[in-house]
Amino acid sequence: MTTYFMDDQFTEREGITISVDDRGYYFGDGIYEVIKVYDGELYTAKEHIERLFQSASKVKMTIPYTEGQLMEVARELIARNGISVGHIYLQVTRGSSPRTHQFPAPAVAPVVMAYAVNNPRPVAAIADGVAVKSVEDIRWLRCDIKSLNLLGNVLAKQEAYEANCVEALLHRDGAVTEGSSSNLFGIKNGVIYTHPATNLILNGITRRVVLGLCQDLGIQLEEQSFTFEEAFEMDELFLTSTTAEVTPIISVDGRKVGPGTPGAVTRKLQEAFALQIPTSIVGE
Numbered sequence: 001m002t003t004y005f006m007d008d009q010f011t012e013r014e015g016i017t018i019s020v021d022d023r024g025y026y027f028g029d030g031i032y033e034v035i036k037v038y039d040g041e042l043y044t045a046k047e048h049i050e051r052l053f054q055s056a057s058k059v060k061m062t063i064p065y066t067e068g069q070l071m072e073v074a075r076e077l078i079a080r081n082g083i084s085v086g087h088i089y090l091q092v093t094r095g096s097s098p099r100t101h102q103f104p105a106p107a108v109a110p111v112v113m114a115y116a117v118n119n120p121r122p123v124a125a126i127a128d129g130v131a132v133k134s135v136e137d138i139r140w141l142r143c144d145i146k147s148l149n150l151l152g153n154v155l156a157k158q159e160a161y162e163a164n165c166v167e168a169l170l171h172r173d174g175a176v177t178e179g180s181s182s183n184l185f186g187i188k189n190g191v192i193y194t195h196p197a198t199n200l201i202l203n204g205i206t207r208r209v210v211l212g213l214c215q216d217l218g219i220q221l222e223e224q225s226f227t228f229e230e231a232f233e234m235d236e237l238f239l240t241s242t243t244a245e246v247t248p249i250i251s252v253d254g255r256k257v258g259p260g261t262p263g264a265v266t267r268k269l270q271e272a273f274a275l276q277i278p279t280s281i282v283g284e
Contacts, residue, residue, distance in 0.1 A: 003080040005073050005114040024093030028148040031055040035088040036242045039278040047205045055146045063092055077116035086118040129250035129262045130166035135159050137170035137177050144199045156180040175225040179239050183207040186226050187236035187265050196223040206240040213272045236263030246270045
């Protein structure tokens with residue numbers, strides 16, 4: 001049985017009740033985070049939980065726990081569910097209130113929910129690379145907020161899925177932004193390019209890890225967007241996310257990226273990333 005955290009207590013899934021008046025259900029009025037677990041230990045949890053509070057501030061929401069308390073909730077979920085390699089999902093909605101667009105007045109208690117699941121590393125995708133499909137980025141203009149408003153992302157991911165691709169390569173006004181659930185990077189002549197952390201993308205935690213690795217490895221990186229047309233001319237492309245780690249992209253819309261195999265710079269970053277997680281996990 002999976003143990004969840006809900007209403008300030010740990011409980012089995014069957015014991016959870018969600019109100020039909022929850023604003024997350026009506027409006028997507030909530031925020032969330034996904035934290036990776038390797039060998040039973042949280043990875044970059046501090047950064048994820050800090051971003052959860054930043055998202056809450058941006059949408060004028062109060063989280064009724066401290067960062068430290070949520071860290072302890074995550075650790076307890078790992079222990080109770082026996083998680084080795086997987087992730088923690090944390091979600092906060094504005095609460096339950098009769099349906100009106102404006103915030104409830106007086107304010108109601110936010111609803112905090114979390115769970116943990118086993119989820120193995122995508123070793124085949126990491127090793128062999130994946131195909132992506134280009135999709136116009138029609139999402140709202142506050143992609144920097146990790147909110148529950150994910151319909152645009154869902155539609156993009158579904159379009160990619162129907163084309164037998166793993167991810168969407170989103171582009172807005174001619175510029176590549178990110179994936180439907182990942183950040184995107186292009187490599188040309190040894191230089192890495194990625195969209196700057198503006199309101200048009202989510203500043204991914206794994207994205208930040210990669211930026212640090214580039215600095216450590218002496219790889220030139222430019223936080224500069226590249227165009228949709230330039231994507232096809234890149235020597236290498238890769239995507240990053242909490243669950244995808246550093247995954248090579250070997251084709252876009254059926255057209256090969258470079259020779260159609262993972263490139264040397266991407267491999268170098270993968271190797272550096274792997275040094276940060278337990279050797280037993282890397283060797284799975």
